Amino acid sequence: MEIIIVPDAQSGCAYAARMIEKLIVRKPKAVLGLATGSTPIPVYQNLIEKHQKNNLDFSQVTTFNLDEYLGLDPSHPASYRYFMRENLFSKINIPENQIHIPDGLAHDISAHCAEYEADILKAGGIDLQLLGIGGEGHIGFNEPSSSLTSRTRVKTLIPRTREDNKRFFKPNEEVPHHVLTMGIGTIMEARTIVLLAFGAAKAEAIARSLEGPLTARIPASILQMHQNTVVLLDEAAASKLEMIDYYRYVYENKCDWQRVK
Numbered sequence: 001m002e003i004i005i006v007p008d009a010q011s012g013c014a015y016a017a018r019m020i021e022k023l024i025v026r027k028p029k030a031v032l033g034l035a036t037g038s039t040p041i042p043v044y045q046n047l048i049e050k051h052q053k054n055n056l057d058f059s060q061v062t063t064f065n066l067d068e069y070l071g072l073d074p075s076h077p078a079s080y081r082y083f084m085r086e087n088l089f090s091k092i093n094i095p096e097n098q099i100h101i102p103d104g105l106a107h108d109i110s111a112h113c114a115e116y117e118a119d120i121l122k123a124g125g126i127d128l129q130l131l132g133i134g135g136e137g138h139i140g141f142n143e144p145s146s147s148l149t150s151r152t153r154v155k156t157l158i159p160r161t162r163e164d165n166k167r168f169f170k171p172n173e174e175v176p177h178h179v180l181t182m183g184i185g186t187i188m189e190a191r192t193i194v195l196l197a198f199g200a201a202k203a204e205a206i207a208r209s210l211e212g213p214l215t216a217r218i219p220a221s222i223l224q225m226h227q228n229t230v231v232l233l234d235e236a237a238a239s240k241l242e243m244i245d246y247y248r249y250v251y252e253n254k255c256d257w258q259r260v261k
């Protein structure tokens, strides 16, 4: 696990976008795993800019999103399909049939989840998975106590997540109780994982994920078992890490050829 402490969220997101750009240039048929929430929005803004100014080409890229609310229509502004269209897909040249987002209105949920897994395999697996983190350490919508080998399925949101995500819904609207999410096992098969966390509200979850014991209580702690994970944190999100000085030292003394420029 590579832990990089960046000056602010903007530079962390610019770093993640450069990783994605390098991947697409090296592999035009790259398969991206994408995340929603406020955290990755600047990554998507960077990618749109790279598409518009540097002709970064998404025409052969395939994407798989982590999750979606169960029962929410794709036209609902809080649905993740809507979010992705607004924040990325409508502004780059990716063909619609290469975009995959779990379907919260699927008639047969378990068949749909199995098909989602099969589609990831058919695409050759995920090259780079972008992740945010929930206040209780969730990745995707894999809440505490999720099986660490789980696959795409329905999950029940914990009250804190529903509270955190209330801001995306109108005041008179209920945040759904249920979601579809890639499993932790699904996420762990991505060849590279990039976890982004910014702000003090993420500090506890980050410390427990990166330095605490590996436990289903903190789903992101499983990333300690992944071979190629980069964690980008601002000072506030990194503030509860015991070994913060060591992570800085490692990054500063990295071989030049290992750097993402």
Ligand code: GLP
Pocket: 035, 036, 037, 038, 039, 040, 066, 067, 131, 132, 133, 134, 139, 140, 141, 161, 165
């Ligand atoms: C949601 C998403 C997660 C995301 C998390 C954090 O619950 N399902 O994928 O990481 O929110 O969101 P934010 O980035 O807005 O803090």
